[in-house]
Amino acid sequence: MERKPLNIAAQCLSVAPMMDWTDRHCRYFHRQLTKSALLYTEMVVADAVIRGDRQRLLSYDDAEHPVALQLGGSDPEKLAEATRIAADFGYDEINLNVGCPSDRVQSGTFGACLMLQPDLVARCIEAMRRAAPDTVRVTVKCRIGVDEQDPEIALFGLARDVIAAGSQAVWVHARKAWLQGLSPRENRDIPPLDYDIVYRLKRVHPDVFIGINGGITDLDQVRDHLTRVDGAMLGRAAYHSPGILAGVDAMMSGGTAAEPDYQRIMEAMAAYADRHVTAGGRVQHVTRHMIGLFQGMPGARRYRQILTVETAKPDCGPDVLFAAMQAVHLEDATAPAA
Template structure:
């Protein structure tokens, strides 16, 4: 497990994607990267089904809980709950541009109210003896990114934030959908680099459009940490070499061992009333770039969704990859 002071790579919080099954899978590929939950609204943490919303396997450490909200008292209570459940970090979402987030007065629209964000951070720091961090955008709508990001950083660090993760795009709350906000606003990595120069003794991480470990290494020349989002989800094999490349550990993750571990995990999930597809839906891109990758995706996308499907589907999909890889090498 990497210590917080040695953070170089994280897998971004992604709604409907980075659930506990996804995180368990990613942890088989990298022992070092920091994993994030999906965003959970503070009210849901306080009043909802905590095992369903917040449960995680011990193997997921280091794992961070991302909260959504703008009420300092509620966020403090949610942070206390997350800390008591064993999370390694509490992160405040100041970057999500979805409509439901705007209507709840949290997410990217909080870029307009840095003082409120600072009050939220201070409240969470007051109850959680673990790192409290913020993930934000460069700004929203017509904001000047030099001013908006600079003011957000100044405020959250003054409030005690342990790190600031920056998605290196603006969010346009007027005129773009949440999906469009992930691609259309231009990336501005140099703005995040300049922020790190302004705060040499603070942990600054970068997110947005980063596709590979080679790109990750280049960003780490300028910032402390890199957060992979869609690249880690759609092509999770990218994580298999992360520990060796970024931390100097021996070797890459053994993909046959990953399949074995996930089959065991899926069997336990099914025994508790779950379905195989809850687990395998996160795994379809594991062999991206390998001979047989298409067949692997097909098997998991069809057979794993059938009633009564069991872990044998995973082994069959892996056999298809192994066979085509062997034939390609012959």
């Protein structure tokens, strides 16, 4: 089926790429809650795409669209080759990681340390754009700077260079990354947020999609950001309390959020889990992403307990989802996405 390129002029809410979390099972689950949000993969290293098991690394369910692949790397030729391969899998967007601060990423000379080499990032983006078909947009996700960099110089300089090289969007995690002195986990919380600098970046580039990430916990905050930038990205809030995603479609269309159809969601996920088990997987691979679905509702604790304990058993089947859902008192709760 022929697909049209994403409308990059439109406002967008996305779920951030998160290592060990936003795998294909997580994305399929999130898609049951929202049809409009852009879903990101975990970061995949370009070398792995070129040399590794492509089906395992890049395959996904068609229901996940719109879906973006995030690549890690710093070699323009390798990133171009990985882009060509990924484009054949039908991704809507291919994003270059210029924001991850982990030691493993630094040792590979990619991620946030690339903030120190904006010229190299621009060459990578130029190569990726040449390799990508018109139906696939190429984008960057970065920080506002690293270590002692002046964000006014680092962010605006990087953005200028990658936009000139052809990046069709710049997603900004509105914190510095401290490559020395902070762990990856600490880098998600300790460096202070600076949303204003991202707003200023948008004013400098009014015709380019600018998205914001970092510390966004609810849809009210999303609405506020979208008055100043083009996109807002939910990270841990979407993973730990995925019910928030049930309000996204109504928010983006200007409608009123309705109570999620939890029975439909569970039926869809049970069928998906059954297909995964038939292919040799385990139910737990799917259900681990669903633990927070009823966060804050009566019976949520028992729901989490059932999914955690029962799915660890080797003979557990998809019916565990319905057993867990029975513990939740939906009649006593309102939609968590309100």
